[in-house]
Amino acid sequence: MILFCEECGTRHDIGQDQIKGNDFQFACHTCNERLVVSLVDKSKGKKVHAAMAEGGETNTSSMEPLKVLVVDDSKMIRRVICDIIRSDGTKEVVGEAENGKEALELLTKTNPDVITLDINMPVMDGLTALKHIMITNPTPTVMISALTQEGALETFESLKYGAIDFLPKPSKVRGGDLKSQQEEILRKIDLVAGVQIESIRYLRRPAMDKSQEPATGYECRCVLAFGAAEGGYGALLNVIPRLQANLPAAYVAVMHQAPHHIDAFARYLHQCSQVTVQRAVNGAVLRGGTCYLAASTENISVRKHLDQLQLQVDATPISEGHGAIDQLMTSVALSMKNRSAGVILTGTGVDGLEGLGVIIKSGGSSFVQDPLSCLFKETPTAAINTYPVQYSVSDKQMAGAINAFINSLTR
Secondary structure, eight states, rough: EEEEEEOOOEEEEEEEEGGOOOEEEEEOOOOOOOEEEEEEOOOOTTTTHHHHTOOOOOGGGGOOOOOEEEEOOOOOOHHHHHHHHTTTTTTTEEEEEEEEEHHHHHHHHOOOOOEEOOOOOOSHHHHHHHHHHHSSOOOOOOEOOOOOTTTHHHHHHHHHHOOOOEEOOOOTTTTHHHHHHHHHHHHHHHHHHOOOOOOEEEEEOOOOOOOGOTOOOBBOOOEEEEEEEEHHHHHHHHHHGOOTTSSSEEEEEEEESHHHHHHHHHHHHTOOOOHHHHHHHTTOOOEEEEEEEEEETSSSEEEEEEEEEEHHHHHHHOTTTTHHHHHHHHEEEHHGGGGEEEEEOOOOOTHHHHHHHHHHTTTTTTEOOOOOGGGSHHHHHHHHSSOOOOOEEHHHHHHHHHHHHHHHHHH
């Protein structure tokens, strides 16, 4: 297992024989920062889903079903969700809780593979319960709540605290088709169950006081282009807040989300990150210690102009056969050569694969999220199978790898 210290970027190669039980603690040999690692093997009940995903024939009667703990303060909603889960022969409900406190008590008794969790509950709300779950017994969790919508503060908070994905509660009032909602709930439970939980907690200094940041930002000596498709919110929340603010690097991320959702996400991400986070706008001069977010519907590229690096953002249709992530990565490779890097996070489809190849051919570096930590594994898996990727680490370890890379590149 490879770990990168968030504080100084030092790489640590941890042998499996060094890890005793589910928790492992050690001090960074460079900066003495204490690192606490929790690793949980949630492989039970997954064999049937793995076989189904690979298209093989499986005797489901001989396999353990996927165990789900349902948490919601509404008895009616619990019944609806439980009925949906029981309608699938590969899953079973192993417990029901009407608040977070009950959920924590049931968690150790039932040892579920997946938790569905509401947010607004009495006694202990879902976000508080989620924090406890991820510290004491990390378990793949999908938030199912009236509050979880794209762009909602509660959604971002739940992802920051360790939830894998989110869904609104099933309802006829929303005008949706109940059958399609049922299928989506079952699909998300399967996807969430396939994510390897790695809870890495760093006992570190408080984040930088943004009021003390220099107005002009830091010098920009390298550029990292991020591609985040489906599941990108959670991945970026595990990466961007962990980036060191005082490094001479700029980060540009394309997300496969609607522009107005990215507006809200940029504001939220800025509040919980050491680096400055803002929306990508046309003509912006790239500054070190700054992350720029763009939507995949926007044509975004990086160009050199009068010895400065600038963003070009417009509504011009992207060339046929190319995606927004490919466009961004290609432009970064042409502008920065060996001082460029491409970062592929969770997602489906091919957008970003061609661009990553251009960066590698230009002498730049490559980072790909370990598919085991991805909600959607297709794009990262294709990248790893196509190119000699330098860094393949989980989303929680990605920032440490990036910090170490920038330090070595600009030292």
